[in-house]
Amino acid sequence: QPVYLSDYQPPAYRVTHTQLTFELDPAATRVKARLLLERHPERETGLPLELDGEHLSLKSIALDGRPLEAADYELTEQGLRIPQVPERFVLDTEVEISPRDNTALQGLYQSSGIYCTQCEAEGFRRITFYPDRPDVMATFSTTLIGDATAEPVLLSNGNPVEKGTLDDGRHFVTWEDPHPKPSYLFALVAGDLKKVADRFTTMHGREVSLEIWVEEENLDKTDHAMASLKRAMKWDEETYGREYDLDLFMIVAVNDFNMGAMENKGLNIFNSAAVLTHPKTATDVAYQRVEGIVAHEYFHNWSGNRVTCRDWFQLSLKEGFTVFRDQCYSADTNSAPVKRIQDVSFFRTAQFAEDAGPTAHPIRPDHYIEITNFYTLTIYEKGSEVVRMLRNLLGWEAFRRGSDLYFDRFDGQAVTIEDFVDCMAEASGEDLTRFMRWYSQAGTPEIDAHGEYDYVTSEYRLTLRQRTPATPGQQDKQPLHIPVRLGLVGTKSGRDLNMTLGGETLGRDAVIHLREDEQEFLFTDVAESPIPSLLRHFSAPVKLHFPYSREDLAFLLQHDSDGFNRWDAGQRLALLALDDLIAAHRNGVEKVMDSRVTDAFRTLLTSRIDDKAVLAEMLTLPSEAYIAEQQPLVDVDAIHAAREFVRQSLALALRDEFLAVFEANQSDAPYAPEPEQIAQRSLKNVALSYLMAIEDEQGLAFAQAQFDADHNMTDVRHALTLLVHSSRDDLASPALKAFGETWAHDPLVMDQWFSLQVTRPQEDAVERVKFLMQHPAFSLKNPNKVRALIGAFASQNRVNFHRLDGEGYKLLADVVIELNRLNPEIAARLITPLTRWQRFDEQRQALMKAELERIKAEPLSPNVYEVVAKALA
Ligand code: ARG
Numbered sequence: 001q002p003v004y005l006s007d008y009q010p011p012a013y014r015v016t017h018t019q020l021t022f023e024l025d026p027a028a029t030r031v032k033a034r035l036l037l038e039r040h041p042e043r044e045t046g047l048p049l050e051l052d053g054e055h056l057s058l059k060s061i062a063l064d065g066r067p068l069e070a071a072d073y074e075l076t077e078q079g080l081r082i083p084q085v086p087e088r089f090v091l092d093t094e095v096e097i098s099p100r101d102n103t104a105l106q107g108l109y110q111s112s113g114i115y116c117t118q119c120e121a122e123g124f125r126r127i128t129f130y131p132d133r134p135d136v137m138a139t140f141s142t143t144l145i146g147d148a149t150a151e152p153v154l155l156s157n158g159n160p161v162e163k164g165t166l167d168d169g170r171h172f173v174t175w176e177d178p179h180p181k182p183s184y185l186f187a188l189v190a191g192d193l194k195k196v197a198d199r200f201t202t203m204h205g206r207e208v209s210l211e212i213w214v215e216e217e218n219l220d221k222t223d224h225a226m227a228s229l230k231r232a233m234k235w236d237e238e239t240y241g242r243e244y245d246l247d248l249f250m251i252v253a254v255n256d257f258n259m260g261a262m263e264n265k266g267l268n269i270f271n272s273a274a275v276l277t278h279p280k281t282a283t284d285v286a287y288q289r290v291e292g293i294v295a296h297e298y299f300h301n302w303s304g305n306r307v308t309c310r311d312w313f314q315l316s317l318k319e320g321f322t323v324f325r326d327q328c329y330s331a332d333t334n335s336a337p338v339k340r341i342q343d344v345s346f347f348r349t350a351q352f353a354e355d356a357g358p359t360a361h362p363i364r365p366d367h368y369i370e371i372t373n374f375y376t377l378t379i380y381e382k383g384s385e386v387v388r389m390l391r392n393l394l395g396w397e398a399f400r401r402g403s404d405l406y407f408d409r410f411d412g413q414a415v416t417i418e419d420f421v422d423c424m425a426e427a428s429g430e431d432l433t434r435f436m437r438w439y440s441q442a443g444t445p446e447i448d449a450h451g452e453y454d455y456v457t458s459e460y461r462l463t464l465r466q467r468t469p470a471t472p473g474q475q476d477k478q479p480l481h482i483p484v485r486l487g488l489v490g491t492k493s494g495r496d497l498n499m500t501l502g503g504e505t506l507g508r509d510a511v512i513h514l515r516e517d518e519q520e521f522l523f524t525d526v527a528e529s530p531i532p533s534l535l536r537h538f539s540a541p542v543k544l545h546f547p548y549s550r551e552d553l554a555f556l557l558q559h560d561s562d563g564f565n566r567w568d569a570g571q572r573l574a575l576l577a578l579d580d581l582i583a584a585h586r587n588g589v590e591k592v593m594d595s596r597v598t599d600a601f602r603t604l605l606t607s608r609i610d611d612k613a614v615l616a617e618m619l620t621l622p623s624e625a626y627i628a629e630q631q632p633l634v635d636v637d638a639i640h641a642a643r644e645f646v647r648q649s650l651a652l653a654l655r656d657e658f659l660a661v662f663e664a665n666q667s668d669a670p671y672a673p674e675p676e677q678i679a680q681r682s683l684k685n686v687a688l689s690y691l692m693a694i695e696d697e698q699g700l701a702f703a704q705a706q707f708d709a710d711h712n713m714t715d716v717r718h719a720l721t722l723l724v725h726s727s728r729d730d731l732a733s734p735a736l737k738a739f740g741e742t743w744a745h746d747p748l749v750m751d752q753w754f755s756l757q758v759t760r761p762q763e764d765a766v767e768r769v770k771f772l773m774q775h776p777a778f779s780l781k782n783p784n785k786v787r788a789l790i791g792a793f794a795s796q797n798r799v800n801f802h803r804l805d806g807e808g809y810k811l812l813a814d815v816v817i818e819l820n821r822l823n824p825e826i827a828a829r830l831i832t833p834l835t836r837w838q839r840f841d842e843q844r845q846a847l848m849k850a851e852l853e854r855i856k857a858e859p860l861s862p863n864v865y866e867v868v869a870k871a872l873a
């Protein structure tokens with residue numbers, strides 16, 4: 001029973017104020033709600049009141065103080081309906097819920113004994129009867145009553161205004177949030193937590209208390225999140241002119257959380273993995289993730305909370321914009337080119353795959369069955385790419401004017417993607433009509449480009465043709481407005497040439513606009529024969545095909561002035577070599593390494609190094625998943641074999657160079673998550689990976705020593721992974737055992753311990769996953785554990801997940817079936833690798849489809865049903 005965007009209507013009644021009282025109890029929490037309601041001015045009189053409510057047991061209900069008779073209202077699985085209500089009225093309800101039994105982790109639940117909530121998108125309806133939709137915005141006042149010993153800390157949105165003790169020894173705190181907000185931004189937290197406090201003074205002098213609440217043993221793991229928060233607050237003031245608007249900002253870390261974190265007003269709730277760090281327990285990647293997510297949730301205070309979404313079809317309005325904002329923030333605080341390379345390489349692997357699969361959808365879908373299935377890479381990451389294109393089309397200044405206009409005009413409102421784009425158009429004078437298609441058209445556009453240089457006339461003719469492949473439910477595609485940033489690199493000079501187009505001088509680096517199916521760009525006065533460097537900085541989320549020769553790519557890898565495209569040229573060069581090797585593997589022909597790749601790597605390793613982090617990325621081969629994306633039909637074994645062959649060939653040919661890089665970048669400086677240190681560690685560890693690819697004696701010794709030195713988690717985990725993925729069980733087993741024992745008490749480290757084992761390429765991986773699922777530290781009820789063990793196995797251990805006896809698929813399906821009962825949101829996400837069955841050979845297709853059919857035969861949650869039905873359609 002899908003919901004359609006075209007059916008949108010304002011609510012019949014809106015809530016102006018919401019007063020909640022919680023009497024906390026693990027199995028029987030009482031929730032009293034008093035709602036001040038009034039007819040929506042745009043809706044007719046006499047409509048029934050319809051409130052959402054799920055898994056609630058109604059204890060009492062009264063309208064304007066008068067208790068309702070059973071005949072006055074109707075209760076269904078989805079909610080409550082009162083056929084006759086006045087124009088303005090007060091509704092009192094009391095319900096009972098069981099946080100302890102809530103394994104879906106939506107609504108109010110307990111995590112390691114801590115009460116917490118997750119209301120986005122539709123979790124509030126599991127707390128009380130309410131018009132649970134983002135266009136209903138009310139002020140909230142919330143009283144929490146709990147046991148003084150078990151729940152010494154009682155938190156909600158806004159400011160605490162009253163606290164005290166009750167006669168029975170329980171205590172209470174009342175919170176008031178003066179900013180009207182939709183129910184999805186409501187939050188409460190209660191339990192035995194400890195805080196780390198700090199302060200921030202805003203640009204206009206507001207003194208804000210910052211608090212991070214954690215379990216006592218994690219008090220030493222909040223420094224980085226706090227520093228990141230303060231940097232983010234400052235950055236949003238300086239970059240977007242956005243200031244914080246309450247006297248208190250809180251972050252709470254909980255162990256059981258479906259996603260990364262949630263931007264509840266004044267009370268962000270985080271997956272502990274997205275907030276806790278310590279040099280001994282968190283890797284550089286984790287530090288950077290924490291910084292990004294802390295910033296992301298903070299930025300939502302404006303892009304999401306002050307201005308929110310009219311309905312969930314507009315989800316990308318807040319998520320795309322906020323991801324764009326957090327990406328820019330991280331770029332500004334770390335290495336900008338590396339941030340872009342990492343974001344794009346993730347995007348092209350995962351989002352392109354989503355766009356090419358059965359669940360492909362536009363950034364603004366036009367229907368859905370279950371909204372939690374739409375917290376996707378398309379909504380988030382492609383949404384961010386589209387905002388980035390706007391920034392690049394308009395230029396920063398006009399974009400910033402558009403952003404100011406948007407926040408100003410719509411402050412306190414629930415709006416649409418058109419409202420946002422209209423502000424951008426108005427502030428810049430650009431016509432963005434065609435650009436809007438990016439929001440409604442699913443699929444990854446492909447650009448076929450080719451160029452010709454005329455030596456006689458000194459002209460360069462560049463032809464760009466665009467097409468977007470059909471996606472489920474969207475057969476016909478229209479041309480998009482695609483900004484192509486480019487340079488023409490002279491083959492003699494190795495420099496960007498001056499570009500003149502239609503008599504207009506563009507300079508050496510410029511953006512041309514592809515709007516039609518096909519367009520020709522004639523550059524005049526091109527001094528020498530060029531190689532085009534196209535889509536610089538990944539200026540649009542598209543696939544670019546240009547018939548580059550390997551010599552062209554080696555040339556661009558050396559000379560392109562755009563760091564991003566230099567990296568990309570290296571990736572393309574490696575992909576061409578990998579293509580040959582994949583073919584050779586399939587045909588049973590001897591594999592021969594392309595010396596152009598080896599030469600390019602040698603040059604990289606021996607030339608002067610500016611940015612070690614970029615170099616580390618350049619020395620990293622495309623992942624198996626990305627290689628698979630480029631193949632018409634995925635042959636997992638051939639891809640794995642080809643990539644291993646390249647790694648080993650490079651290691652053999654360049655052993656001394658890798659050794660030198662490894663040794664030159666060792667350091668025993670105290671750990672800091674600083675860009676220079678991170679860069680040095682990545683480079684060193686990439687070098688070590690190559691040495692371990694050939695299990696070089698020296699490499700093994702370095703890995704073992706790095707593990708034993710126990711200097712920081714980045715190095716320890718990398719060394720341990722290399723040992724565990726090697727053939728040397730004599731070294732791997734003791735290290736793995738020691739690590740597991742040392743960290744048995746720390747769930748986040750145990751997640752890493754699980755992941756690195758189930759991603760090993762050895763043949764026993766499926767069996768190991770099953771074995772580890774019995775480990776006392778594992779639990780199906782904890783999403784982080786599910787992701788660390790089953791998620792990591794299915795998405796990162798491709799050769800074993802796709803085992804020809806189907807055991808990998810069967811394992812995943814078994815877990816999905818069980819999780820479907822416990823946590824439908826996580827179950828639905830976990831199926832993803834099975835939904836891509838069309839990409840594989842017939843034998844695997846049959847096996848994968850059989851598992852999907854087996855899941856489909858179960859009584860399913862809407863979440864899992866929607867995904868499986870699409871996958872089999
Ligand atoms: N708004 C949150 C964020 O991206 C994500 C919440 C997702 N909730 C969910 N039930 N999937 O910052």
Ligand code: ZN
Binds near residue numbers: 296319
């Ligand atoms: Zn978000």
